[in-house]
Amino acid sequence: MAPTLLIVEDDPALAELLVWSFEAEGYKVLQTPDGEEALLIAAETPPDAIILDWMIEQLSGIEVCRRLRRHPELASVPIIMLTARGEEEDRIRGLETGADDYVTKPFSPRELIARLAAVMRRTRPALAGQTMRIEDLELDPVAHRVRRDGKEIALGPTEFRLLQHFMERPGRVLSRGQLVTGVWGHDSDIEERTVDVQVKRLRAAINSTGGRDMIRTVRSAGYSLG
Amino acid sequence: MAPTLLIVEDDPALAELLVWSFEAEGYKVLQTPDGEEALLIAAETPPDAIILDWMIEQLSGIEVCRRLRRHPELASVPIIMLTARGEEEDRIRGLETGADDYVTKPFSPRELIARLAAVMRRTRPALAGQTMRIEDLELDPVAHRVRRDGKEIALGPTEFRLLQHFMERPGRVLSRGQLVTGVWGHDSDIEERTVDVQVKRLRAAINSTGGRDMIRTVRSAGYSLG
DNA sequence: CAACTCAATGACAGTTCTGTGACAGCGCCT
DNA sequence: AGGCGCTGTCACAGAACTGTCATTGAGTTG
Structure with missing residues (x-):
C-alpha cells in the first residue's frame, strides 16, 4: 500500500509542485494550505509523514507541530518542516x-x-523501499512478512526464502540448479525435483487469496516470478 | 544507561570540540579519525548513533556509511553526516x-x-525517556512501568529489558542471537534457547489481561512484536 | 495419435523447531 | 536460616516443516 503524505503549504505554486513530485514518487498525497484543517485531516486519516511549512495561515507551522505531538495517535508521525528562514534559532x-x-x-x-526517504527508512522500514513489491504481492524482509492484495500470507521458512529469491530477481527464469544453490545453499545435496514441490507449496500459499498464478513454469528451464 | 556515540572526524580540533560537547550532554563518546577503525569499533560495541565526517582518511564517509548499512547488526544505527560542501548532489x-x-x-x-536529539527521539525513544506505545501496550522507561489496556503489568528485570528491546524495534523480527546480545549483552554466554523461555514468560505477562498475543514467533528466524 | 519428456500432486515418514513444566541456583530481605 | 522472586537449563511432547517417491497429468515431437 502506498504511504500517505500530508502536505501543509499555503503557496499554491509550491504546493502544486510538491503534490506533483511526491505523487510521481508513488506517495498518496493529501494537501491543505491551512493549519487547522491539517490537524483535522491528520486526525481523520493519519498520514505516514507530514511536510509542514513553517509560515502558514491560521496556525503557525510550529504550533501545528506541537499539537500533533500532543495527539497520541499522531505523536509518532514523522514531520519535515519547510522554512524560508535560515537562522539557526529557528x-x-x-x-x-x-x-x-x-x-x-x-x-x-x-x-x-x-x-x-531517509526519515521514512527509519520510521517505517516496511514502507521505505526495503519492502519488495511485484504487482499486489509484497515481501517485507525485516518484518518477515508477505502480503498479497493486502492480506497476510503465512509461509514456511523455505517458502519464504524461495519467494525472496524470486522477488530479488523479478521476471528472471531460474533453473532448478540455481534455485537449489541460491535457496538451500551451495553445499546442499538436495534432489532437484524438490524444487518443484516447494514451488507448488509456494504457489498454493500466494494464490490462496485468489488472483492469477504469479509463478510461471518454463518447461525444461525452470521457473520465474512476475 | 548513557547512550553511546561514535564520532568519526579527522580534524583534531573539531573532534575534540565534539567529544567535549557531547560528553557534556551526557553521552558516552567513542572517537576515531579513521574510517576502517570506525567500522571495527562499531562492530565491536554498537553505538546508539554515529556522527560521520564526509571527508575522512582511508575510507570516505559515504563508503563507511554504505558498509554500516550492509552490516545487519548496525543497519539500524542512526547516522548523521558532517560535510563541508554545500552542494545538493552530495x-x-x-x-x-x-x-x-x-x-x-x-x-x-x-x-x-x-x-x-531529534534523530534519537525517533530511533531510540527509550533513551529519550519517551514512553513507547504499540496498540494498547505502553512502556514507560523512566517510571519502569508497563501497561496493557491501561492495566499495570508486573515484569521481572529481564522481561522488562526484553520488552523494551522489542518495542524499540516494532514489527521487526529479531533472531535469538540478536536478542541475546541486545538484552543480555555482548559477552554473555547465554544459551540461545533461554530466549524462548523469557519470551514465554513475557508473553504470559503481557497477555494475562486478555487480548491477542502480541509476540509473533517466526519459525527458524526469531520473534517480533506488534 | 503414440511415444516420450517433464511438471504437478498427494501421501508420508523423518527431521527440525517451539512451547512448556520442572527444578536448582542465586541474591535479597526479614 | 528460611522464604521469595527471578533466572538459566533441561528434557520432553507436540507442532510445523521438509525431502522423497510414486502416480497422474500436460506438453512436445515425429
Missing part, C-alpha cells in the same frame, strides 16, 4: 518542537524526496 | 546511502546536538 526551535527534519527554501523537490 | 548521495541526517560545516555544536 531550526533549533523546530527540531526541539518535535520536527524530525527541516529543509530550507529554496530547495529542489529531489532533495526533499531524499530527506523524506 | 547531500542527496549522503541521504540515499542511508544517512539519517546531514549537517553542513560550519555548524554550532548546539545545532548538532539538537539534530542528534
